[in-house]
Amino acid sequence: MAMPDAGYINPRAYGGGRPIDDALWAVNFVLFEGKMRGLFSLLFGASMALVVDGARANGEEGASVHYRRMFWLLLFGLAHHILIWANDILFHYAVIGAVAYLFLRLSNQVLRRWAVGLLVASIALHFLMAAGMHATVAQGTAPAATTAQRQAAEQVLRSSEGPGTPGIADHLKTYRSNYRTIVKERSDDVRSEIVFFLVFLGPETLGLMILGILLLRNGFLTGKWPDDRLRPVARWGYLLGIPPSIALAVWQWSLDFSALPVFTSFIAWAEPFRYAIILAHAAFAVLVFRRFAGTALAARIAAVGRAAFTNYLGTSLLMTTLFYGYGLGLYGHVGRAEVYLFIFGVWILMLLWSKPWLDRFRYGPLEWLWRSLARGSLQPMRRAAA
Template sequence: MHSTSAPPPRLLTLDAIRGVAVMGILVMNVIAFTMPEQAYINPLAWGGTRPIDLGVWAVNFVLVDGKMRGLFSLLFGASMLLVVDRAEARGEDGGKVHARRMLWLLLFGLAHYYLVWFGDILVLYAVVGCIAWLFSDREPMNLIKWGIIFIALSFFLWVFMLAMMILMQMAASAPDATAQAIASFQAMREGLGAPGSAAIAKEIAVYRSDYAGILGYRTGDRVTGPLLMILMSGVETLGLMLLGMALLRNGFLTGGWAPERYRATAMRFYLIGLPPMILLCAWCMLSGFDALTTFGAVFVWAAPFRIVLVIAHAALGIWLLQHFAASPIVARIAAAGRAAFTNYLGTSIVMTTLFYGYGLGLFGTVSRANVYLFVVAVWVLMLLWSKPWLDRFAYGPFEWLWRSLARGRLQPMRRSAN
């Protein structure tokens, strides 16, 4: 581990956007770290009903929810393709290199899910990444076509699921409704975040308990979580990865476009995506955050506009990076992106230690608005440690471990003195 090595050539734009994504995904995930899962869907489920709490939910719904995960997925597809291309340029079998990386990512993800936090996306990325590799030799326009097809397919699957829920509601509301129909709808409604539900009370009790209790819950009631994540998000994630591969190939993600083109793309996509998201947000509020209405807005009707805003965020981010490339803060964000794997896993370790019962036990005690103070604190940690570490070492700690396992030998860790 004390050998010297120069790291592979980096793409500053890709690293910096990845840094923005890994910081942004915490804004989305913080609710699931700190309060019952249902609060992620419905702000009335938990987290406070003050105007500031509902306002924070609204801003998150319009600008962040799903967009940072989408950006992360886009960048994963691009990075995956970059690794395959570089392996083949060295004369290696790109497919085998990729398969080994995805196998170890799967194992990291399973450990992350069962031992640390239920919101893992690494298992999803490992499985979907294997499928995305089958498209690695396609041209950008072909990748965009297939990306849109998979995203559209995911949308229609969610529409079908929502339709089934509406039918359940109609059956439970009918004059001759059976006790079973009523009970089934009530259980579904509670799962969607109806305030005061038994599911919320159970989750609070679990995550305020000790490590053994939480581990037992994840390996018992939540044992199928990784599979459900693949079934629910796999098709859309595949589409996003293919778009990321296309945007690497056509120069978008590498900063190869003119600044004016990035600015125009951001403005155009914001004009398309923001008005519908604001209307959906208003619809949820006017419904009193009805459980089914809010679920439909969050998971179904927002989906097409969420993808549009992913592209808008990426274009705006790259445009800003081009203007402030020499800024010290950009260098620190890029370093956070180079160590994104470590920052992602490290965030889970820090946040669960703060909020779960085996740590400080803050779960469910901090309001929706106030949990973002913890987000800012973790951002500061990311920006403080990543650059000094990478000034000395070639990889982040978990990046080095993943690379060493995938290659079957310890990789040089220290940077060369040159």
């Protein structure tokens, strides 16, 4: 939200250059990039199962409730993409969530096979894509390369989100301009963005949603696993995921963030290790929250999660207003390290408002709206007085 997308992938493309910028890029690459989205996908699958089970327990038709929720989520996502922020994930989750429902009645053993199979398929897809890009560049830069091969290599390098990425100047001009121009840009790109997300991330998202259903059912996410069963998951996940990820980060840094290695590490080479870290993060989170259950901070973090939809869209509204041209116009003017001041500020804001609101109301504002639309009637909002 603060700078062109190319800078998220490659600090040399935008927003980097200082040692602190590169260090923060490395921390993000190793510990957070893709891992937070992965945890979101896990929890989306788990919450989907909870909602369907809850609907059935209340005598409602689970499929009807689920697909109404996905329909409205799809519309929210489309509006979010066009009107607020171009990197929306809600439309994608609504489509994949509609497919994930078909897996709810499967046994845990079958769910495990599907989850592993889809994640392996995602790795294979991205590895083939990355290997093809490297092969194209190798052919196009060889002494005997034909004109067509050289042009193909140039096209790959131009699309690799590195320094000099085409369109950065246009991107800056657009997002520093007025609201109408920005909406038109997002509207023109919405179809290609949707297709890209479904093709590029679809197998991973579905695999992780199915894994979330499994981890809910087997007690992992509900705290039923004892500590001595969770600790090895966290330990081995970090041991298998973090050292190779650090090695990849060092490799990219040693090449001064050459465009193609950075881009293919982002889309492919880091992926297997990302899944190990996602599971480790999930196990670590359960251990930590069990240890600190009942504390004031844990209660506030839990409230942030219960109002996740409102916090998600609220963050988009706040940050795009701060950075885009129709707001404070900070887009592209804030360095990578300085952006974290805004991030921590939003974290604090979420922690401050979510719990007091939920002490008085059953749902966050957008959670209530989504639930009411999916149920076809206004849901009770205010909590009964104690």
